[in-house]
Amino acid sequence: MRIDLEARGRPSVLMIWLSPVIAIVITLFVGGIMFSFMGLEPLNALYVYFVQPLTNAYQLQELVVKATPLILIGVGLSVCFLSNNWNIGAEGQFVMGGIAGSWVALTFHGMEGFWILPLMMIAGALGGLLWALLPAFFKARFNANEILTSLMLTYVALQILDYLVRGPLRDPDGFNFPESKLFSPSATMPLLTDGGRMHLGAVFAVISAIAIAILLWRTIKGFEVKVSGEAPRAARFAGFSEKGMVYFSLLLSGALAGLAGISEVAGPIGQLLPVISPGYGFTAIIVAFLGRLNPIGVIFAGLLLALTYIGGENAQILLQVPGDATGVFQGILLFFILACDTLIKYRVKITGFGGKPVAEGES
């Protein structure tokens, strides 16, 4: 069997819409096979994973809580990936944002004031931005690969968090547990509803998605982002600064990741802990791709990936499925998203052993 690709004259409009759907369906199918290998009833397991969380109000709110950081980071990464800058260190920027914002919260601990929370948000965004400034500077000035530097800095950020929570920022009255003081009410994200954990961060996520959508579709800067990624030579002829775009895209995504970090710490967590993210910064990469690097698409993709987290927790409790199954789901999903995106630009021909075409993709 061999697979041949035949370039389409122009991208298939049908496939632009259909390919994420196909990817999700195949992922569910493969996931079902995985569950049956684990000795579970596949349909039941998939139900627990993907449907049950949608059937009760508390979990629907949790879905938004988990989607909030994913969307915030995902829209920033979309701008990066569109401009061909590969920021893989959003997890580190998220952590640094959480640290910077927490520092403000703990500095003014016990005080009240409407200004504390906005100050925390600004500090959080700055923390993420500064952490992204390093790979941006290294790329623009020294031509160092931003994939590797941003990722390495993530490991460093995790160590810094660990140091601070066990050292300078540890709660003196906390019986030596590695955690900071609980944030005072003025330093905690306001909740959007009673009896849930959905917080103001969700509003930030939607606003930033809309703002980035306007940036990409209605401004010259957005045009510059897309040209830089798709046709770097043309961008150079148009006089767009290559280095300027490195800084713009990385700092923007860093700031959004930092904002996500402090929103998470000041929201559902409420204090600084040694671990403040189950890998949101990495999952957001999948969110960006599933959302077609389109900020509005990212909102839906963020909700879907949030579902894998909640479904994973449910399955862990109800079916004793190991937590890593969620990671497998997310990895498989990104795999199939990438494979299905090929259908947009190419016709896929699967040829049998005799060399005769046996199946032809959608044209």
Place this chain on the structure above:
Amino acid sequence: MDTFTAIFLTVVSASTPLLIAALGELVVEKSGVLNLGVEGMMIIGAACGFAAAITFDSLIMGFIGGMVGGAILSYFFAVLVLNFATNQVATGLALTMLGLGVSGLIGEPFAGVTIQSSPMEFLSFVGEIPVIGPILLGMDPIAYIGFALLIGVAWFLNSSRAGLILRAVGDSPTSAHTLGYDVLRVRLYAILFGGACAGLAGAYLSIIYTPFWAREMTAGRGWIALALVVFASWLPFRLLVGAYLFGAVTILQFHAQGAQIAIPQQFMASMPYLATVAVLVIISASRNRAKANTPASLGRVFVPDR
């Protein structure tokens, strides 16, 4: 065994997995493919290798299991980037995520188990190697396999016909295709080789280095191996220097912790990552040096027309 020998041997065992994984990636990149999934293939190798070593009660089976695991995972990558012409960067990232997840599932039943054996078990065939000093005797066979692999890869790339074809495919796939070489097949073999190497490196970590299974135990070593290839400007023998440099940094960190130096332990743990960033910046700053050996079509999609 004096202290120097003991420390040197720990440096060797910290460097060996980096060297092996980086050698595999070097061959992949020379064929024009950028596989960022080294971390994922390495952790799969660690999980499969450990599982195989325990299940078959044989270290050899463990290493084979690691290689097979890494190669199987890399095959998925190959199908996507070669047959479906997907973005190599994104696909490599997907591979890492998938590898981390799947390795957790494979390794879970083996958590808390330790492998009883020490490198001494290999003495049966280390003994046949002429003993130059305690260092040579103390090194485990995989360290030797690493050196052999280094020489083999260097010879393959520089002096063999197949190596010439591989480099041609990496520099100008269109020309190689026109001359009648099957570009995708050459790249497939290179990717599988890279996967097996990363898998072996991972198996070494879980079977010899730690020796137990823990989630995410590779801790970024796959990414460091990728950085090493850039550091070495795609020259095999420079990988040896890089791998030992990083091995030394890793070990230094442990000794500093042991010596009760008043530096936060987290700072020392960050050293290998900070060193990677520093090295990348320094190497990349002098563009001309690296450029000559960079595969000309690294990371670009090639779709053969028929």
